[in-house]
Amino acid sequence: AQKVTQAQTEISVVEKEDVTLDCVYETRDTTYYLFWYKQPPSGELVFLIRRNSFDEQNEISGRYSWNFQKSTSSFNFTITASQVVDSAVYFCALSEMEKAGANSKLTFGKGITLSVRP
């Protein structure tokens, strides 16, 4: 069975602070994808990143960076110089990689509510 744990439930920071959102996952699959989504108050989930289990390189996109460590089953997300617009709920998710009979079901964590104060 797949499981995603986001132990932090709420984080509050002041604008321009850096913040790291933690994600730990469990899966028996040897190949899988990991994702981060952002959910603003409007409700729809906004895709941020997908990483496959073969690629442990860290990734940076503007103020966002991701640290994938297979040895600790973690996929952490850091926002540098946070802004008020970053306030949202952030979800980490896991799915199995394509194989016969598979589907693209996402297993989500419970989410982390990030509040960035001016």
Next chain:
Amino acid sequence: ETGVTQSPTHLIKTRGQQVTLRCSSQSGHNTVSWYQQALGQGPQFIFQYYREEENGRGNFPPRFSGLQFPNYSSELNVNALELDDSALYLCASSLGFSSYNEQFFGPGTRLTVL
């Protein structure tokens, strides 16, 4: 290009009633997945449809059923509503059922069961 749309936006029903939620997938997308998101929780997978056939189902009872139409739009039906069915229902469309294909989410339907 039109994104994923869902209707209605909000819905209030009473226990025991039936409800139908609708999802229009993004143009060209042949796969639709439905998720239930209870308050303060992450979305949970209900089922997925690929080219009008169910392609996987989560841990939901049979009173949750779905359809996908030839134009790839989809419906989620819930019979005999229970209070715990109150949630945000999200649909996501993608070009294929592989996890490689990015899923695009709609804004959701907020269902309240009284």
